[in-house]
Every structure is written in structure tokens, then in C-alpha cells.
Amino acid sequence: MYCTHCGLPNDPDARFCVSCGTPLEPDDQVPAQPEPVVDADAPAMFPAATQYNTQQIPATPVAPAPHVAAYAPPVCRPNNSGNKTPIIIGAIAAVVAVACLVAFIAFESGAWGHNASPQPQSPTGDAPSATASPTSSSKHSTSSKHHKTKPSALDRATLDSIVNGYSNTDVSVAATTTTGAGQYTSQSGNDAFVAAGMYLPIYLAASDSHNQDAIDSANTMMSTMSNDDANSAVNALGGISAVTDWAHSHGYNSTEFNREFGDVQASNNGYENYTSSRDATKMLSAVIAHGGQNLMSYDVTTDGVSIPAGMSVKAHRGMGIKDSYNYFMVINDGGSTVSLAVMTQNQGKEQAAALTSKLLIAIHRGLQAR
Numbered sequence: 001m002y003c004t005h006c007g008l009p010n011d012p013d014a015r016f017c018v019s020c021g022t023p024l025e026p027d028d029q030v031p032a033q034p035e036p037v038v039d040a041d042a043p044a045m046f047p048a049a050t051q052y053n054t055q056q057i058p059a060t061p062v063a064p065a066p067h068v069a070a071y072a073p074p075v076c077r078p079n080n081s082g083n084k085t086p087i088i089i090g091a092i093a094a095v096v097a098v099a100c101l102v103a104f105i106a107f108e109s110g111a112w113g114h115n116a117s118p119q120p121q122s123p124t125g126d127a128p129s130a131t132a133s134p135t136s137s138s139k140h141s142t143s144s145k146h147h148k149t150k151p152s153a154l155d156r157a158t159l160d161s162i163v164n165g166y167s168n169t170d171v172s173v174a175a176t177t178t179t180g181a182g183q184y185t186s187q188s189g190n191d192a193f194v195a196a197g198m199y200l201p202i203y204l205a206a207s208d209s210h211n212q213d214a215i216d217s218a219n220t221m222m223s224t225m226s227n228d229d230a231n232s233a234v235n236a237l238g239g240i241s242a243v244t245d246w247a248h249s250h251g252y253n254s255t256e257f258n259r260e261f262g263d264v265q266a267s268n269n270g271y272e273n274y275t276s277s278r279d280a281t282k283m284l285s286a287v288i289a290h291g292g293q294n295l296m297s298y299d300v301t302t303d304g305v306s307i308p309a310g311m312s313v314k315a316h317r318g319m320g321i322k323d324s325y326n327y328f329m330v331i332n333d334g335g336s337t338v339s340l341a342v343m344t345q346n347q348g349k350e351q352a353a354a355l356t357s358k359l360l361i362a363i364h365r366g367l368q369a370r
Helices: 072-109 132-146 156-164 200-209 212-224 227-237 240-249 264-268 277-290 348-368
Strands: 171-177 183-185 311-319 324-333 336-345
Touching: 156 171, 156 348, 171 277, 171 348, 200 212, 200 227, 200 240, 200 277, 212 227, 227 240, 277 324, 277 336, 311 348, 324 348, 336 348
Parallel strands: none
Antiparallel strands: 171 183, 171 336, 311 324, 324 336
């Protein structure tokens, strides 16, 4: 059934046009008039031979038929779709434009590992290159190798094995380097031993006093290990207690003098001079600072001590009281200076000399390994 108003087809049982809402009349009551101007598809709906009486169709409904063609609703749908198409295309174009802008900014800022603008050259004219990072890494690796910690010149395990091979109670050993390359103190290194041959605090106290009589006597004492000159310096300083006071005020807390040098009777009566190998090496370092090591002239090789080739030794020796045998040394080896104190009791000369020889060899090897 066709609508007499818009001309569009409807279901046979429909009462109103589904397109324009106009009431429908059955075909047998209101025959449709021929429409010569209607789209070519419209006549296909009517039998070609059928004739219609145009006089029976009212004038009013005929006029709108050619004006509102059957194309109205179909034309509306394409127009809506067409209106959306430019919007979609515009949105896509905007997204693409933004993406291009972001990519361009990232490219210019070097975010992709590339910098379009050349970097300024260094003062030497060297331009940045792709090898910059590897070169920097290589320098860092080389620098790390150069900063690796060197082994100590005074290896504790080696020196402990030597000292403890003789005694860990009757042997006291300490050593230190003036360059900070190492320091060693044995198990008994801070214990007080009999200070036989310990002239160092007298020399240092005299140097600090600026008392010329004390200085002159102390210098002779350092060269000859003379007990008489040592006692003369002590008297010029104010007595033996003045030496102890000086030692404690300078941090040599294990050092204490209670008798004059060579006074065996006072020693037998319980008055003794004491120091530790640790204090002794600290005093040796102070003597080096004053240049006093050049006054130390005892030849330890006469006791049987072996000195490695290339090493020189300045030394003092003390012996006798309570079976003590001590060496106080300043060692020069390969440009390094080491202070060494070897103090023994109940060991004797031969044992003390053998122990000292082994220590000198170990120190020499430690210095050579650096």
C-alpha cells in the first residue's frame, strides 16, 4: 500500500504511513494517480497498463506528492553521515598533528639519543663523539685500578708468625712507617719491658727543653750510648722524675723512669726503667723528625744480625739487666723509612739477633712488594 501524501510504500494492513504519519486508505478506495515526475523506481511498483482517473483525486493531496519526493528520509540519513565524516577526519588530522609535534620536540631535545644541534667544542677542539661514553668508562676503570689498596708493608700475619715463633710473652715488637704504609704491634707490644738501652726520651726531652747543657749531653749520649752522658742530661733536665713527667705529657704512657742509667743496685732494689715497644717506635718517629737518627751508630751486625741488601740501619742496643736484650732501629729501604723496636727478656743475645734478622727480611720484602 502506498501513501497518498509521500508516495512511500507501507505494509498492506497499515493504517498510517510509517514515514509521514498520514492516514492510509486501501488501494481499492483511493486509487493512486499516475506521477510522471516520480523517480524511475516508482512506476516499477505499478502495472504499466493500469489507467487511473485523475479527476477523482483531490487537488490538495496531488500537489505535495511531486514536492515531497520519496527520497526525503533516505536523503536525511546520508546527510547525517556526511556531516559526521568531516568531524572524524578533522579529529584524526588533529591527533596526527599532535603526534608529529611531540615527535619533533623529542627529536630536537635528544630524547632518542640524537641531538640535531651540534654541541659546542671543548677548548682543545675535540668534538663530542659516540666514543665519549666508552672512553669515560675506560678512564673510570683505569682510575679504579690506580686506586686499589696496596698491601701493607708490615704484614701482620707474617710478623706475628715470626714473633710468636720465639715467644708471645717474652718478646715485644712494634714497627711503623713514616709514610703511613703500615703499622705493626705484637701481642705484647703495649706491655712494659725493661728499658735497657732506651736513650730516646732523654734526647727528646732535652731537645724540647732548649737547655744547652742537656742538649749537648744528650747528643753525645745518642752517638756513644754513654750512661754517664745520659745521666748528665737527666740532671740538667731536673732529675729522673722529670723524664717520666715529660714522657707521660707526650703520650708515652708505658714509659716510666725510676733510676739512673747503669744503676744495677737500684734495679735490684726494685727501681726500674720501663717502656713498651709501641712507645719506642713512636719516640723513634719523633727522633726522625728532629734528625737525631743520624746520631745512632751501633752496628747490629756485630751481634749477628743480618741486614738485607739495599737496606740501611741506624740503631741503639740495650742489654744486661734482668736478662733483657733490646734493639731500637731506624730503617731506610727503597725510599721508605721504618721505625722498629725489638724488646726481649729471657731470650739472650743469639735469640734476639736471630729474631731481628727475620724481622728485617720480612720488612724488606713487604716494602719491595708495594
